[in-house]
Amino acid sequence: MPSTPAANAERITDLLGPHSPWRVTTVAATGSTNEDLAELARHGGRAGEVLIAEHQQAGRGRFARVWQSPPGTSLSTSVLLRPRRASLDWGWLSLLVGLAVTDGLRSLGAEDRIQLKWPNDALIDGKKVCGILSELVVTDLGNAAICGWGINVSFDESELPVPQATSLLLSGLPIDKDQVAAAILGRLGDLYTRWDAGAELSAEYAAGCATVGRRVRVHLDAQSPDSPSVSGQAVGIGPNGELLVDLGGQIESFAAGDVVHLR
DSSP states (O other): OOOOOOOOHHHHHHHHOTTOOOEEEEEEEESOHHHHHHHHHHTTOOTTEEEEEEEESSEEOGGGOEEOOOTTSEEEEEEEEOOOSOGGGTTHHHHHHHHHHHHHHHTTSOGGGEEEETTTEEEETTEEEEEEEEEEEOOTTOOEEEEEEEEEOSOOGGGOSSTTBOOTTTTTOOOOHHHHHHHHHHHHHHHHHHHHTTOOOHHHHHHTOTTTTSEEEEESSTTOTTSOEEEEEEEEEOTTSOEEEESSSOEEEESSOEEEEOO
16 A cells, blocks of 8 residues: 555645635544534534545445545545525435546546446446445534545555455556545536536536446346346436436436446
């Protein structure tokens, strides 16, 4: 495991520029950045707070899966948002984070090797490099959203949690944590600001998503690869972020499910 300098809040802020909506804090270790910002939200925390940790001791993924990594090898980030849009639209937040992660990584190099698989899987050469978890938090100031993501920065082969995973190091991408954080936060700030003002981002998301235009298999239960599935051509993204699939001449929309890209 190569040594990589810790993320630096001041440098990230400088890279983001003076008009950034984010207020960045970095810590060496915590239980969960999502949990920390959820607690902050319950105590009146404002939108725009960002917490970045070198190590999470109790990180979580979707479906209560545990997210663990060796200290110093990953970048765990959470942002606190208080969207003005109706809560029915908040499902878009995880998709926007996925687009921000992949677009941010593309801006650092190897653009043609980085893919976004619907709804929010960031892949390099077909292998997962990032986990994303968005959560709703009820507070006295109204509902808030915590969007978190963890990037595998400097894992070596022996440290990968599963064979289908990769890291920036193994992919030959930059492992400067400040640059990585700023690239993703900068793109997310732009996407979120426009979305929260009412912009329709289906076409922009579709343009950055490798799933659209491909033949896919959709497992209807995202937690089980043995669940019933359907296959067809992914043709677009609906207004609520759902995947539109042509099933032999009939377009069906899928708001959830595990997608497999077919050759």
